[in-house]
Amino acid sequence: MEAVIEGKPEAIRLALAVLLAEGHLLIEDVPGVGKTMLAKSLARAIDGVFQRIQFTPDLLPSDITGVSAFNQERRDFEFKPGPVFANIVLGDEINRASPKTQSALLECMEERQVTVDGTTYSLQPPFMVVATQNPVEMEGTYPLPEAQRDRFTARISLGYPSAAAERQMLAAHGSASPLDDLAPVARASDVQDLVIAVRGVLVSDSVKDYIISLVAQTRTSPELRLGASPRATLQLLRASRAWAALDGRDYVIPDDVQALAGPVLAHRLLPTAEAIVERHLPEHVVARIVRQLPLPRR
8 A cells, every 4th residue: 555655654554453443534635635545545455345435515315325226127126235335435525415415324334234215234344434525614515513523433634745755656656556556465354354353452451441531531621612422432442452453462552542542532522612713623632631641550
């Protein structure tokens, strides 16, 4: 993946951690910095089924989940699966669609199933939604509701590449796309085995208490009017397990939790009006909590 996404190893590592934690990733940034390419390269690397959904104001929920159509030969209705039936689903510019269409992803992301006309269809693992969104101040965007942002395990911002990385990008992408030469290094079934292995990574009681304390601080911070939910606590635990596994450890340490606190918690938090005026972003609040919270004792 690093052969395709130049100079962004941290973003690639976080995407892999979210995949192994059975979560979903939200990428928020300006157009053209490689958000779509990151999702495509991840799907290509694990040889998974990839589907892209371009979110537009006229997109309908059935365009995502699928629809029951009448079969003239069989004289019966049959289900035609939508693009959500894949291993890696890219929701491109998710905040350009209406809130009704955005909510079509909620059941898929949380319960990994789709219900159409009273019939439930399971999604095959591994399943991960990688959604991209443009900054809210750009034209034609709808802010994601809090309930949907809470479904995403982590949010990252790729940012502009450095001059050296952009030079390498010109050399690699100037004549052809390196995505065409990206060969799979695993199968989707291998990834599912890794997901099961990550579930067994040890988390001590002291580290669990540290995670709980960290999340609880967001609920009492005077700079936030909405703290992190219990779902955030669970997803921070799962992501920390995956982060430890990527380091080759079968146990979680507080450093894992600290590294993931910003990406996992910040997008779920709502600052107060005073904090917005003073430009105290949720990311800054989380970083301050991490600095001030005492580390767990062994």
